[in-house]
Amino acid sequence: MKLVFATHNQNKFKEIESLLPSHIELLSLNDIGCEEDIEETGDTIDENAIIKAEYVRNHYGYDCFADDTGLEVDSLAGAPGVYSARYAGEKKDDNANVEKLLSQMEKKEDRTARFKTVIALNLKRNENLFTGVCEGTILKDRRGENGFGYDPVFLPKGYEKSFAEMDLNEKSKISHRARAFRELIEYLSR
Incomplete structure (x- = not known):
């Protein structure tokens, strides 16, 4: 089965590709010739997530799925949330996003947060949503070199390592994206 993952983010693509069963061939937006940046409105x-999956289905005709992820911080009323990738501006600069978050969290006692991923699967105009959540806290300083986005400042609940201190295999066992993706795989296996 061929399935398009509607992303240009190679870090996300690799993370998901490592979780796939062998009977599913994963294609990226680049693989299908989609170079445009699908607007998240x-x-x-x-x-x-739905907007991106529908875009690929409507413009390229492929069975596909798209995800969207947000970091929700309790003491910031759920921010950055849906604006996580563009928190510090339209450039989608991971470093600037983390700096802004750390600055806004500087005097906050409550550092609880969660990563939430929603995957929209679009198969022949039939849509399904799969959600994964990973609870944790925001660290006061960056830790680790792996991962991307807010990984250096996110400490998953019950763990001593930030996402950025974990290798891909370790992170894939507990991450929000992995949890949502496991739901997707279970659905596709039925």
Whole structure:
């Protein structure tokens, strides 16, 4: 089965590709010739995932799935949330996003947060949503060199390592994206 993952983010692509069963051939947007940046105009993480999956289906005709992820920080009323990738501006600069988050968290006692991923699967105009959540806290300083985005400042609940201190295999066992993806795989296996 061929399935398009509607992303240009190679870090996300590798993370998901490592979880796939062998009977599914994963294609990226680059593989299907989609070079445009699909606008995420939704007000929620769910809406953004649906928008991207529908775009690929409508413009390229492939069975596909798209995800959207947000970091929700309790003491920031759920921010950055749906704006996680563009928190510090339209450039989608991971470093600037983390700096802004750390600055806004500087005097906060409550550092609880969660990563939430929603995957929209679009198969022959039939859509399904799969959600994964990973609870944790925001660290006061960056730790680790792996991963991307907010990984250096996110400490998953029950762990001593930030996501950026974990290798891909370790992170893939507990991450929000892996949890949502396991739901997707279970669905596709039925």
